[in-house]
Amino acid sequence: AQSVTQPDIHITVSEGASLELRCNYSYGATPYLFWYVQSPGQGLQLLLKYFSGDTLVQGIKGFEAEFKRSQSSFNLRKPSVHWSDAAEYFCAVGNSASGGSYIPTFGRGTSLIVHP
Amino acid sequence: DTGVSQNPRHKITKRGQNVTFRCDPISEHNRLYWYRQTLGQGPEFLTYFQNEAQLEKSRLLSDRFSAERPKGSFSTLEIQRTEQGDSAMYLCASSLRQGARNTGELFFGEGSRLTVL
Numbered sequence: 001a002q003s004v005t006q007p008d009i010h011i012t013v014s015e016g017a018s019l020e021l022r023c024n025y026s027y028g029a030t031p032y033l034f035w036y037v038q039s040p041g042q043g044l045q046l047l048l049k050y051f052s053g054d055t056l057v058q059g060i061k062g063f064e065a066e067f068k069r070s071q072s073s074f075n076l077r078k079p080s081v082h083w084s085d086a087a088e089y090f091c092a093v094g095n096s097a098s099g100g101s102y103i104p105t106f107g108r109g110t111s112l113i114v115h116p
Numbered sequence: 117d118t119g120v121s122q123n124p125r126h127k128i129t130k131r132g133q134n135v136t137f138r139c140d141p142i143s144e145h146n147r148l149y150w151y152r153q154t155l156g157q158g159p160e161f162l163t164y165f166q167n168e169a170q171l172e173k174s175r176l177l178s179d180r181f182s183a184e185r186p187k188g189s190f191s192t193l194e195i196q197r198t199e200q201g202d203s204a205m206y207l208c209a210s211s212l213r214q215g216a217r218n219t220g221e222l223f224f225g226e227g228s229r230l231t232v233l
Contacts, residue, residue: 009156034221043120043207043224044159051220090158094220101172102147102213104222106158 002027002093006107013081014115021076021110023091032094033074034104035065039087047089050074051096061085086114118142120225122208128231129198136194137228141210148191149222150183151207152176159207165191166213198232205229 003026013019025031032051036044048059055067065076074091088111094104121140129135141148147166151159162181163173167188177183180198185191195202206229209222 004158006158032220036224041226043226044209044222046221046223049221092158101164102211103149103161103164103172105161106151108156108158 002031002095002105004091004093004105004107006089006091006110008110009108010111010113012113012115015083016080019076019078019081019085019112021089021091021112023074023076023107024072025074025091025093026072027093027095030069030096032096032104033065033067034092034094035059035063035074035076036090036092036106037061037087038090038109044090047076081112081114083114083116086112088112120208120210120223122206122225122228124228125226126229126231128233130233131200132197134194134196135198135230136192137206137208137230138190138192139208139225140190141208142212142223143189145210145212145223146188147211147213148185149209149211150191150193151209153205153207153227154203162193162206195230198230200232203230203232 005024034049035047038044047063050067088109090109091107092104149164150162153159165185180196183193205227207227209224
């Protein structure tokens with residue numbers, strides 16, 4: 001079964017600093033990978049996704065993520081954080097096999113705190 | 117706006133009462149999912165539909181929970197005899213399956229928050 005680990009429960013950065021949120025997954029083949037952001041009281045918004053091809057993917061709001069098969073990782077990065085980026089971030093994995101169930105699995109999330 | 121719509125957004129109920137949540141997915145999406153999210157946790161899968169067929173249910177979905185998608189469009193999630201442990205955010209998401217290949221991302225609604233007193 002697929003699974004996701006987000007090892008950092010909270011991350012605190014200063015506005016303007018760079019950011020990296022960690023995500024490790026477990027899946028037998030190349031998975032579909034996603035990062036979502038959730039602001040307080042809101043649903044989840046997709047930041048970016050990886051299906052295949054280029055392992056560095058660009059998303060909305062200046063975020064990017066890199067798929068590293070050898071490390072089973074899909075870390076999210078941003079070169080300069082804005083105060084409005086403070087939110088909860090979720091990594092998710094979906095099975096890429098044809099047929100069968102398609103049930104994306106989410107990590108427990110990382111809470112990003114941005115100091116002025 | 118043609119995103120995923122959920123209502124009610126908030127529901128406060130007394131233990132033992134029944135509650136029902138409704139989800140209207142993006143119109144062309146054939147898959148619809150229900151997840152539950154508790155404080156400090158990520159979304160946990162409950163069940164999903166492809167068109168009107170309920171394809172899979174999580175072990176989290178006790179027999180007090182029932183979900184329907186009668187015409188392959190909107191869906192309802194009913195919780196009978198609510199317990200305090202049911203307090204959570206219930207998230208609905210939809211996606212599009214094309215052909216034989218599983219695809220893509222889930223599009224989420226803003227959720228329905230349940231508080232059981």
